[in-house]
Amino acid sequence: MDQSEIKEPVQKRSIETKDKIIKAGFDLICEKGYYNTNTAEIAKEANVSTGIVYRYFKDKHDILIEGIKTYASNIFYPAIDIDTTEFNFKNAKELFRDMINKFIENHKLSQTAHEEIMAMVHSDNIIAEFFHEYEITTTNNIVNFLKNNGFDESNLTEKVHIALGLVDNLCHEIVYHKHESINYDKMIDLVLNCIMELLKK
Amino acid sequence: MDQSEIKEPVQKRSIETKDKIIKAGFDLICEKGYYNTNTAEIAKEANVSTGIVYRYFKDKHDILIEGIKTYASNIFYPAIDIDTTEFNFKNAKELFRDMINKFIENHKLSQTAHEEIMAMVHSDNIIAEFFHEYEITTTNNIVNFLKNNGFDESNLTEKVHIALGLVDNLCHEIVYHKHESINYDKMIDLVLNCIMELLKK
Amino acid sequence: MDQSEIKEPVQKRSIETKDKIIKAGFDLICEKGYYNTNTAEIAKEANVSTGIVYRYFKDKHDILIEGIKTYASNIFYPAIDIDTTEFNFKNAKELFRDMINKFIENHKLSQTAHEEIMAMVHSDNIIAEFFHEYEITTTNNIVNFLKNNGFDESNLTEKVHIALGLVDNLCHEIVYHKHESINYDKMIDLVLNCIMELLKK
């Protein structure tokens, strides 16, 4: 009876509509920023009417949240999923190097998305919370992966945290700043050394 | 050509007014976010009228910029200034530990400021550019400081970059997240070891 | 590129809304002047919300432009359309006299409109351009009409220009000023004589 209820779509067509809105919203917000994107644009980009947006989403903010939930894993730590069947301490460094390169590629692909979402993380508690959870999960996955591959378990969570931070900073540096005076190949080497040092016994 | 010029105040009273606006604007923006703070609020917080704001600032954005310029150095890398007269490779680790603790204290003091500014850095080119410059300067200062104290000069810029990133992440982690499962004292140790490893030889 | 597009309405309801705004805007602007009429008033007079105005018009100025385009022909040179089936040099003077009287009536009906629009013509290039075009068209129509009715074609454009000016001034004088000392019937006679003198061989 209550018209103002948000519908969780079950029909295929409705689900498609909701997804279109999420994608359109996320694309535009990543491109132009949350406050510089209005709902009319999102609706237009999604090829739906403005009214229908509010059948599937409580408000504009909700669109972003859903977008982040949907696309976050594509943007952050994407290479983590890549199972390395043959992984050991000996070839770890080179596998990490591959991972870093993939991270960088990914950063480049979704540069503005990454930027904008990080901006929102800073000013939006709900989003911050989401990413906090996300980060914990990612960290744990890596911790477990390393444990399963015989790495020293002492303070492994802390070490992975630091390592992830190192990689994140590195990618950010390489993708956004391009300092004239910095030798990025050397920097990657240095970071890898740090990580290997961290993880070793 | 344009009718309304922005005045750079010279008289004491005017300078006070401008400073009040900068402080009020910066405080509110840091507390509530740029888009959730309006000019009327800023004026009210500064105990001035809305109109006077535009005598000293081109627009709302300009208030933020000035605020950042004024307070950035208080918020970011504040301890860098502290010249340690007796600094050498032997006591470096403990001095770095002191610095990190100061960083953390500082982060805690201006937590929301830090958050909001980082958010703006991500979505605002002018601010990003400002911090890029700021970061380069900071890095160079540290590089020179280390050189003068006998540290290995090879790839020192890269190393300092990495070290600053490590410290930044560490502070952020400690101040904002407080993961239940993480031992922060141990984490500080690990980061310090990383840094010492980086800088040695 | 821009987020908010101006809609050209096609549905009956939308067209009515747009027309209501044009009429309300034009009425108020003519009554009180462009700078003394605000958009809220226009919306209220049109019985719509302030927001909807900007769905159909780029800005306040645009409302005036559309109003002028819509109502200009009702206000200026309205009698030109009246084709006189039986027109020749003999009865021309009396037909012109009828036209002048119609002009005067029209001036009286939309006195403030005429005033305000002429004011805007003076200070607004877009409007000036519009009226310039409008005036050329009117002049040409009259020129052709006279040619078709056997009037001397030499310098006819110049003559019609002068004649239109005479009529315009006359109407203006009669409608607005009402000098105590002026005999307007005689003045009409004198103007008609001028015109007949102009148009004769």
Add this chain to the structure above:
Amino acid sequence: MDQSEIKEPVQKRSIETKDKIIKAGFDLICEKGYYNTNTAEIAKEANVSTGIVYRYFKDKHDILIEGIKTYASNIFYPAIDIDTTEFNFKNAKELFRDMINKFIENHKLSQTAHEEIMAMVHSDNIIAEFFHEYEITTTNNIVNFLKNNGFDESNLTEKVHIALGLVDNLCHEIVYHKHESINYDKMIDLVLNCIMELLKK
């Protein structure tokens, strides 16, 4: 005692200040329009403070009124003053031609001033009234001049009115519009013929 009184300056310096403001205000308003000129600009142009303006003028509008009173005669019908010592019906046409050319020159010199003032005349009753008076005076001066030079006195006021209107339109046409298709020399001739026809017995 009443601080809010407008002072009519008597001291030389004060008069100069008031005149500077009038000139600055009039210049700017003519150049950019009344609503596009603000008091701060006027004060700046006059090299005085914004506050002082309100010691000499009731409000912004008052500045314009004073400006018009001061400069109107320089802008409208300036050549009327030129006494033609030897004037008779025979050489009248050529003298009128000279006057028209002077009118045109004058129009050109103060084109924007003329435009803007005419705009204000349309939307401002006080200014309209002023010009009405001014026009009556001018007309009477010319009427008397013509009487004194032996022109037919019947309906002379009406005739002069019409003639002035003809000249005004002509100047306007020549200065502002420059229609491609119009021969202005011929037009001047035609207007002069009209006037001579009007004034002849």
Add this chain to the structure above:
DNA sequence: TATGAATGAGTCTTCATTCAT
């Protein structure tokens, strides 16, 4: 007298959200 900093009401415009169809 004179300054110019300060006031604050007023204006245009935007946009998240609602609602008639």
Add this chain to the structure above:
DNA sequence: AATGAATGAAGACTCATTCAT
């Protein structure tokens, strides 16, 4: 379910005018 027209509160900015110095 869907449309898109309509709402109206809110916000950035302007400027005639006042007032402390």
